[in-house]
Amino acid sequence: MIDQDLDLVIYLVRHGDDNLVLGQRLGELVSYMPELEEDIAVANVGLDHIGAARNFYSYAAELEGFGRSEDDLAMLRDEREFTNAVLAEQPNGDFANMMARQFYYDAYQLPLYTSLADSSDERLAGIAQKAQKEASYHLRRSAGWLVRLGDGTEESHNRMQAAIDELWKYTEDLFYADEVDGALEERGVLPVGAGDRDQFDATVAEVLAAATLVAPSDDYQRTGGRTGFHTEHLGHLLPEMQMLYRSHPGVKW
Amino acid sequence: MSYEVPVIEGEEEAELSGSAGGHPLWEVFVRAERGLNHVHVGSIHAADAELAMQNARDVYTRRNEGVSVWVVQSTHVVASDPHVADTWFDSDKPYRHPTFYEIPDEVGHM
Numbered sequence: 001m002i003d004q005d006l007d008l009v010i011y012l013v014r015h016g017d018d019n020l021v022l023g024q025r026l027g028e029l030v031s032y033m034p035e036l037e038e039d040i041a042v043a044n045v046g047l048d049h050i051g052a053a054r055n056f057y058s059y060a061a062e063l064e065g066f067g068r069s070e071d072d073l074a075m076l077r078d079e080r081e082f083t084n085a086v087l088a089e090q091p092n093g094d095f096a097n098m099m100a101r102q103f104y105y106d107a108y109q110l111p112l113y114t115s116l117a118d119s120s121d122e123r124l125a126g127i128a129q130k131a132q133k134e135a136s137y138h139l140r141r142s143a144g145w146l147v148r149l150g151d152g153t154e155e156s157h158n159r160m161q162a163a164i165d166e167l168w169k170y171t172e173d174l175f176y177a178d179e180v181d182g183a184l185e186e187r188g189v190l191p192v193g194a195g196d197r198d199q200f201d202a203t204v205a206e207v208l209a210a211a212t213l214v215a216p217s218d219d220y221q222r223t224g225g226r227t228g229f230h231t232e233h234l235g236h237l238l239p240e241m242q243m244l245y246r247s248h249p250g251v252k253w
Numbered sequence: 254m255s256y257e258v259p260v261i262e263g264e265e266e267a268e269l270s271g272s273a274g275g276h277p278l279w280e281v282f283v284r285a286e287r288g289l290n291h292v293h294v295g296s297i298h299a300a301d302a303e304l305a306m307q308n309a310r311d312v313y314t315r316r317n318e319g320v321s322v323w324v325v326q327s328t329h330v331v332a333s334d335p336h337v338a339d340t341w342f343d344s345d346k347p348y349r350h351p352t353f354y355e356i357p358d359e360v361g362h363m
Contacts, residue, residue, distance in 0.1 A: 035276070035298065036298075037297050037298060037299065037304075037308035037311065037312055038308075040308075040311050040312050040315075041307070041308065041311040044311050044315060140307075141307055144303055144304070144307070148300075148301075148304075
C-alpha cells in the first residue's frame with residue numbers, strides 16, 4: 001500500500017510545486033504593476049495559487065506519513081527536489097511576458113482541474129473543484145489581456161508576440177507524464193484524459209487568433225522540471241522564498 | 254503616439270476622460286450575499302467594461318463580500334448638486350406624513 005500512496009504523493013507535490021512557484025513569481029510583482037487595480041488583481045491570483053499549493057501539500061504531507069508539514073514541503077526542499085514544470089519558474093519580465101506565462105498556465109490548469117474534479121479520490125476531487133473555479137476566472141483575465149495587448153498598439157503587439165514566442169518552449173513540460181501518471185490512471189485517481197493537451201492547444205489557438213498573434217513555430221522544447229532538472233531561475237527563486245523559514249525553522253507569525 | 258483603447262467584442266467603447274492615463278473612472282456597486290440591493294462601495298479605473306468588472310470584483314469582493322457587481326462609468330452618474338442640498342432635501346415637512354390615522358393593531362407595521 002505504501003507504493004500506492006507514494007504515487008499520489010508525487011503527483012500532488014508536482015501540482016503543489018507548480019502553484020507555489022507561480023504564486024511566488026506573482027508575489028514579486030506586488031507594488032510594481034502599472035495600475036493599482038492590476039496590482040490587487042495580481043496579488044489575488046498569486047494568493048489563489050498559493051492557496052491551491054497549500055491544499056496539495058497538506059494532503060501530500062498526510063499521505064506521505066513522514067511527519068512533514070506543508071511548510072516543510074514548501075520551504076525545506078532543494079531545487080532538485082522541486083517538481084514544478086519549468087514554465088512556472090521563468091522570470092516575470094515585462095507585463096506581456098508575465099501575462100503570457102499566466103495564460104499558458106491557465107489554459108493548462110482549467111481543463112486539468114475540470115477533469116480532476118471527477119477523480120476517484122474524494123479529497124483530490126475537492127481540491128480540484130475549488131481550483132477549477134479559480135482557474136476559470138484566471139483564464140478569462142489572462143486571455144482578455146492577451147487579446148487587448150495583441151490586438152492593441154504596435155508596441156503592445158510586438159511585446160506580446162515576443163512573450164508568447166519566448167515562453168512556448170517551456171509549455172511541453174506541463175504535459176510530462178510517467179509511470180506515476182500511468183499508475184494513478186489505472187486506479188481512476190486520474191480520470192482518463194486528465195493529462196491531455198487537446199483543450200490547451202484549442203484554447204491557445206483560439207486566443208492567439210483573436211489577439212492577431214502568430215502561433216509560435218519553434219519546435220524546441222525545454223523539459224525536465226517534473227524530474228527536478230530546472231532552468232537556472234529556480235535556483236534564485238528558492239533561496240529568496242525559503243530563507244526566512246530556514247533561518248528560523250518552525251517560525252510563526 | 255495616441256493610445257487606442259482596444260475594442261473587446263460586445264463591449265462599448267469607453268469614453269475617455271482626463272484621468273489616470275486616459276482610463277475612465279467607474280463607480281462600483283456590490284450586492285452582499287444576504288442583501289437585497291446593490292450598495293456603492295467605491296470606484297476604480299479601467300480601460301473598458303470587461304476590465305472594469307474584473308477590477309471591481311478583484312478590489313471589492315476579495316473576502317466574500319458579494320454575489321453581484323455593477324459598474325457604471327462615473328460620467329454616466331447624474332448627481333444632485335451639493336450646493337442646493339438644503340433646498341432639495343428639506344426634511345421638516347410633517348404635513349407629508351400620514352400621522353393622523355389610527356392604524357388598528359391587526360394591520361401591523363406600515
